[in-house]
Amino acid sequence: MEQPLYDIAxxxxxxxxxxxxxxxxxxxxxxxxxxxxxxxDSFKKPCAGMLSHHGQECFAKYGLTLPDDVLVTQLFSAKVxxxxxxxxxxxxxxxxxxxxxxxDLWLKSMIPEYVDIHDSVLCRSLVKTDDCYExxxxxxxxxxxxxxxxxxxxxxxxxxVRKFLxxxxxxxxxxxxxxxxxxxxxxPSYSLVFDGDLTxxxxxxxxxxxxxxxGGAYPMKHARExxxxxxxxxxxxxxxxxxxxxxxxxxxxxxxSLKQLCYGRDNCFLIGEAAGFxxxxxxxxxxxAIESAYKLGELFNRQKQVSVKDYRKAVFSLRLxxxxxxxxxxxxxxxxxxxxxxxxxLGAISMITAKPEKTGKNGKAE
Numbered sequence: 001m002e003q004p005l006y007d008i009a010x011x012x013x014x015x016x017x018x019x020x021x022x023x024x025x026x027x028x029x030x031x032x033x034x035x036x037x038x039x040x041d042s043f044k045k046p047c048a049g050m051l052s053h054h055g056q057e058c059f060a061k062y063g064l065t066l067p068d069d070v071l072v073t074q075l076f077s078a079k080v081x082x083x084x085x086x087x088x089x090x091x092x093x094x095x096x097x098x099x100x101x102x103x104d105l106w107l108k109s110m111i112p113e114y115v116d117i118h119d120s121v122l123c124r125s126l127v128k129t130d131d132c133y134e135x136x137x138x139x140x141x142x143x144x145x146x147x148x149x150x151x152x153x154x155x156x157x158x159x160x161v162r163k164f165l166x167x168x169x170x171x172x173x174x175x176x177x178x179x180x181x182x183x184x185x186x187x188p189s190y191s192l193v194f195d196g197d198l199t200x201x202x203x204x205x206x207x208x209x210x211x212x213x214x215g216g217a218y219p220m221k222h223a224r225e226x227x228x229x230x231x232x233x234x235x236x237x238x239x240x241x242x243x244x245x246x247x248x249x250x251x252x253x254x255x256x257s258l259k260q261l262c263y264g265r266d267n268c269f270l271i272g273e274a275a276g277f278x279x280x281x282x283x284x285x286x287x288x289a290i291e292s293a294y295k296l297g298e299l300f301n302r303q304k305q306v307s308v309k310d311y312r313k314a315v316f317s318l319r320l321x322x323x324x325x326x327x328x329x330x331x332x333x334x335x336x337x338x339x340x341x342x343x344x345x346l347g348a349i350s351m352i353t354a355k356p357e358k359t360g361k362n363g364k365a366e
Contacts, residue, residue: 006031006116008300009135009148011123011161014045016272016289017154018107021115023297030115031146033137037119038105045156046178046248048204048215049100050075050190051286054279056096058287062294070106072097072208075190077349083195083233085339089348095190097206126151126164128266150267150306152296154289157251159274162262171260171276174201175223176252178215179244185212186239193234196335198226201254201283205239214241217252217283254280256326258319264308271296277318281329291318 006029010017013034021032035043049072051059059066075095081088111117118139125136133151136143153161162169186205193203193216203216218226231241253273255261261276263269271277272289279285295314299306331337342348 003144003146004029005132006146006148008150008152009033009133009146010152010154011126011135012153012155012159012272012274013108013111013117014104014154014156014272014289015107015286016274016293017152018104018111019290019293020152020154020271020297021111021117022107023294023301024115025301026112026114028300031148032111032115032117033121033123033135034108034117034119035122036101036104036108042101042120044101044248045104046176046215046250047100048178048206048213049098049103049208050204050206051096051098052282052284053094054284054287056094058290062290066096066098066103067106070098070102072099075206077189077351079187079189079191080342081191081193081234081237082338082342083193083230084197084335085342087339087342088237089342089345090189090351091347092349093190097190097208099208123155123160126161128165128268133268150269153264153268153270153274154272154293156273157253157278159270161268162270162274165265165268166262169260169262171253171262172256172280173220174199174217174252174254175220176215176217176250177223177227178213178248179241180208180211180213180246180248181241181244183207183210183212185241186214187237193230194333194335194338195230195233196333198230200333202333203227203230211245214239215248217254252283253278254283254329255322256280258323258326261319261322263312263315266308269296269306269308269311277315277322279322279325281325281332288318288322291315 008030010021010032024030077090078093079090122138124138127134132147132149135146153159188207191205199218201217205214255276271292273285277288277292299310
């Protein structure tokens, strides 16, 4: 039996897809597919779950407030470790440490009821026909076909939409590997680790409730070996990476030029990291996901027909922001410049860990 024709099909309900689904008008017939569900066996995106000041500004801009069950802690500094030059500095940074899976489910919970949501679904193929797109998904152990006039790819770095409809398009890609350990494994501060011999990106470590999470982004070739070597080198700094509780991995993008961005074609649009909207200097993608979804959502609320040209124009500010981040990346990831900045102590803070001496009534130390 032929499936009904939807106006819009959204592939992926992470921050980008959930935001767009929440904003689309109710006069459209919308279907959305997601790998996640709210059960314990759900797919969970491997992510450090750190909301940077860019993400916080984005939330403030759109009036979003995180619920208590999403929050883990708030951090006020970051420890930067340069393994190649044996250098350590602390810098003032404001981060919200959150449970990434609960964060995704919270955004998803705000999608209105008129959106037809299908959970625990994998996109198997996507084909453009004369008047619509035909989407084949694996749902309840069966292959089912759906049809839609517009398709939105919001399915992250390894976007199946980009793979099926834009197979020639390439965006610089890393393998992100993350492991969870008992909390005693690492430093309680949020750590950023650099070693140009192992990756031209960076690694991270932080406490997440009763666990310590360590992960990093590595070039695709020999990624696991480089991850293990970085763990070995960090043992000299007091980290203990034995017997991980679990290991996670996923692709992460780091566009090196604006030409690598993929906006879409015809009636297909890519938003969030699927389009390449992610900071190449910090790998922060939540603010870009929400911003790109808002831009596209505004277009569908204003006009009956939306073109890729309209969308490309709407995200001009995001392209400009990414261009700045690409320049900034050379300062952060470049070994020489980072070495100079860390040696200078510019912007660094001194951490006080010793307990203050007790004083008596006369003001003298006891």
